[in-house]
Amino acid sequence: MSLPCSPHFLYRNGVLHAEAVPLPDLATAFGTPLYVYSRAALTAALREFQETLAAHSTQSLVCYSVKVNSNRAILNLFARMGTGFDIVSGGELERVLAAGGDPGKVVFSGVGKTEAEMAQALTAGILCFNVESAAELERLNAVAARLGKTAPVGLRVNPDVDPKTHPYIATGLKTAKFGIPLAMALPLYERAAALPHLAVEGIDCHIGSQLLDTRPFGEALERILQLVDALRERDIPVRHLDLGGGLGIRYRRDETQPDMRQYLQPLIEKLRNRGLKLILEPGRRLVGNAGILLTRVEFLKSGADRKFAIVDAAMNDLLRPALYAAHHEIVEVRPRALDPVFYDVVGPICESSDFLGQERALAIESGDLLAVLSAGAYGMSMSSNYNSRPRAAEIMVDDAQVHCIRRRETIPELYASEQQLP
Numbered sequence: 080m081s082l083p084c085s086p087h088f089l090y091r092n093g094v095l096h097a098e099a100v101p102l103p104d105l106a107t108a109f110g111t112p113l114y115v116y117s118r119a120a121l122t123a124a125l126r127e128f129q130e131t132l133a134a135h136s137t138q139s140l141v142c143y144s145v146k147v148n149s150n151r152a153i154l155n156l157f158a159r160m161g162t163g164f165d166i167v168s169g170g171e172l173e174r175v176l177a178a179g180g181d182p183g184k185v186v187f188s189g190v191g192k193t194e195a196e197m198a199q200a201l202t203a204g205i206l207c208f209n210v211e212s213a214a215e216l217e218r219l220n221a222v223a224a225r226l227g228k229t230a231p232v233g234l235r236v237n238p239d240v241d242p243k244t245h246p247y248i249a250t251g252l253k254t255a256k257f258g259i260p261l262a263m264a265l266p267l268y269e270r271a272a273a274l275p276h277l278a279v280e281g282i283d284c285h286i287g288s289q290l291l292d293t294r295p296f297g298e299a300l301e302r303i304l305q306l307v308d309a310l311r312e313r314d315i316p317v318r319h320l321d322l323g324g325g326l327g328i329r330y331r332r333d334e335t336q337p338d339m340r341q342y343l344q345p346l347i348e349k350l351r352n353r354g355l356k357l358i359l360e361p362g363r364r365l366v367g368n369a370g371i372l373l374t375r376v377e378f379l380k381s382g383a384d385r386k387f388a389i390v391d392a393a394m395n396d397l398l399r400p401a402l403y404a405a406h407h408e409i410v411e412v413r414p415r416a417l418d419p420v421f422y423d424v425v426g427p428i429c430e431s432s433d434f435l436g437q438e439r440a441l442a443i444e445s446g447d448l449l450a451v452l453s454a455g456a457y458g459m460s461m462s463s464n465y466n467s468r469p470r471a472a473e474i475m476v477d478d479a480q481v482h483c484i485r486r487r488e489t490i491p492e493l494y495a496s497e498q499q500l501p
């Protein structure tokens with residue numbers, strides 16, 4: 080029986096497996112908490128994206144969004160399959176290069192690029208800077224001038240479309256810090272075209288994340304195409320449209336994730352015969368359901384009116400439930416023939432928001448393993464060392480093979496770069 084998240088995590092003989100590997104074996108070998116990814120799930124998700132795009136358009140590039148899960152093994156796997164990358168910092172650029180990514184397929188977003196990051200990206204020769212303000216445009220021109228280079232730019236415009244997602248992950252509303260309001264874009268493009276060390280290449284936009292309704296993507300594109308026409312009239316032609324990421328995944332059993340064709344086809348239709356290359360920056364959709372967080376129950380505890388399953392993973396390992404009240408399914412690795420009991424699944428951190436799930440029906444005893452599903456996206460990449468907890472190890476399963484793609488941190492590593500006063 081496979082799980083709602085992915086056919087690559089499935090029960091065999093009453094034990095949850097990642098592909099052909101029983102999860103208890105991984106817990107014994109590597110300890111818990113432990114992130115476990117399925118290579119087959121990662122490649123299947125990317126292939127579906129690439130093939131749906133290729134079936135409709137030859138002029139396209141998938142730029143995987145590095146922030147979502149930036150492990151080198153994952154970046155390398157995607158680079159080998161031909162993706163480019165969407166980065167938001169110099170650190171992410173260095174990671175991409177270390178993982179064998181092609182700088183010529185890198186787009187750089189973010190509202191606060193420093194001069195050093197601009198210089199680093201110009202030297203590496205990236206595909207495009209997605210510029211988010213007038214001040215950034217001037218700074219980029221100055222840095223490029225100093226290096227004797229021309230910076231390829233697109234403006235990240237804010238189409239003011241409601242993505243109908245969690246307010247913390249909506250980015251395209253006029254209240255957001257991101258992008259340039261559509262109404263202010265034309266004069267800024269004129270400025271960009273006039274600056275000697277910038278070359279206008281494209282338009283960028285990202286309206287939000289975890290969209291389960293794909294219609295807002297089409298609405299945003301309609302608005303952006305009006306800008307494309309206005310730019311052409313002013314002799315500022317753009318070569319590409321970068322429509323960001325945002326495609327949602329299934330987190331809950333009763334959710335269905337939007338169909339890839341339903342997402343891409345309307346976009347491709349609207350772009351037909353426009354001579355524009357389409358760049359997309361998927362993140363969550365490629366990795367979210369390809370990873371789980373494996374954790375062990377330390378104690379079962381009865382409170383005044385709630386029962387708690389205290390596990391060894393916590394909000395420092397997976398912040399999404401604490402930060403966005405995000406729902407992740409939690410399942411028993413070896414379900415017991417017991418009547419399920421409702422538990423709040425909590426970690427050991429000293430915060431009331433330290434929970435992975437609330438009111439979950441589980442048939443468990445202390446010492447049992449649980450799998451927190453759909454944890455591949457914004458899991459490890461948002462983890463921290465809060466409460467001096469070493470970050471989890473990460474494992475990639477490939478059929479029956481097991482690769483440790485990041486070893487567990489040690490406690491001395493946590494304070495190795497600190498200094499006591501003389």
Ligand code: LLP
Binds near residue numbers: 144147188324360457
């Ligand atoms: N491109 C840009 C410019 C972005 O800002 C993002 C995500 C992406 C691409 C990737 O979007 P995706 O395909 O993954 O939706 N930490 C939050 C999500 C924050 C999204 C930030 N931007 C979460 O855990 O839900």
